[in-house]
Amino acid sequence: MNKKIIFIGSASRSGSTLLDMILGNDPNGFSLGEVYAHHLPWRDNHFNSICTCGDNECDIRKSLNTLRPSTLYSSIFESMKKSFIVDSSKVIFWILRGNRLAKKKGFDAINILIYKDPLSLAFSHFKRGEPIKISHYYDYYSQFFETEMPFISVNYNEFVNESPNSLKTICEYCDIPFFPKKINFWEAEQHHYFGSSSVRRTKRENNPKLRKSDVYPNEFIKLIPELEATFTANINLQKVLSKLKEHDVLNGYSKKPTAGKYKSYGRMYKSILWFKYKRFFPNKWEMKKSKL
Ligand SMILES: [Zn+2]
Numbered sequence: 001m002n003k004k005i006i007f008i009g010s011a012s013r014s015g016s017t018l019l020d021m022i023l024g025n026d027p028n029g030f031s032l033g034e035v036y037a038h039h040l041p042w043r044d045n046h047f048n049s050i051c052t053c054g055d056n057e058c059d060i061r062k063s064l065n066t067l068r069p070s071t072l073y074s075s076i077f078e079s080m081k082k083s084f085i086v087d088s089s090k091v092i093f094w095i096l097r098g099n100r101l102a103k104k105k106g107f108d109a110i111n112i113l114i115y116k117d118p119l120s121l122a123f124s125h126f127k128r129g130e131p132i133k134i135s136h137y138y139d140y141y142s143q144f145f146e147t148e149m150p151f152i153s154v155n156y157n158e159f160v161n162e163s164p165n166s167l168k169t170i171c172e173y174c175d176i177p178f179f180p181k182k183i184n185f186w187e188a189e190q191h192h193y194f195g196s197s198s199v200r201r202t203k204r205e206n207n208p209k210l211r212k213s214d215v216y217p218n219e220f221i222k223l224i225p226e227l228e229a230t231f232t233a234n235i236n237l238q239k240v241l242s243k244l245k246e247h248d249v250l251n252g253y254s255k256k257p258t259a260g261k262y263k264s265y266g267r268m269y270k271s272i273l274w275f276k277y278k279r280f281f282p283n284k285w286e287m288k289k290s291k292l
Helices: 016-023 059-065 069-079 092-105 118-126 134-146 156-162 165-174 197-205 224-233 235-246 268-278
Strands: 004-009 029-033 084-087 108-115 152-155
Touching (some): 004 016, 016 029, 016 084, 016 197, 059 069, 069 092, 108 134, 108 165, 152 156, 156 165
16 A cells, blocks of 8 residues: 555534544554644644643654654654554645645645535534634635645535444545444544544543534524525535535545646635744634533
8 A cells, every 4th residue: 555645624613633533543544633733833732732642741742743844744654654644734735735745755645625514513613602604614615626636525414424334435435444443533542733622532531422413402493594594695605515515425426536736725825924923923722612
């Protein structure tokens, strides 16, 4: 098997950390999480990353921290003898650089875009008391499409409802081993960077709480007709959704990626500058736990 990097992209609160930890649960796999934030810190907690293995003096993390992004993947393949890596950094220019680097070094790159049904995403924001930000959703995916990088998509709601069949389908596409206990990501030793704090907590507590489907409270149910009407009327959102559905591997999409000349996207340079600035003026991090 050729060495392979699986990049996971998504809008926020869409299940990228969960998919990363599940795919990386393999003796030959390595789950990196949102490693970009170690190199491009923009929140105060990014300056002091705690490894998911729970060891504050983790040697693996110490050695990874010293590597430059250009040697990170090669080093994991060579010194740790891994055959595939999962990187759920999400930031599009990071994925773009990663794809170009993979091409240069002869590694395979697979891009997976995980996405929630808009209503399910709205609920993820709602239950944390955050504003419902659907514009971030279509901005993210449409900017990704602009790069013309090949990708498959995975509907989060189908993924959690249909597991392990859906997991098997994703593994087959990626050509990585599938085994029934692969879903038990909390049993694997992983040295993951950042990502969803609730998934990390599940991992730490060894306490599987994979929620199959949300039970909406009355407060949210009242909002549904208005939300659905807004989603239907939003042409940008509908365009993005139809492309995501078309590329959905759980829907039968099976075209293999071909390496091409990928493009920069509209707001790429603005985004790079933003990260350069944030290193000196990072945001404060607060954990937003679900209230429900
Ligand atoms: Zn560790």
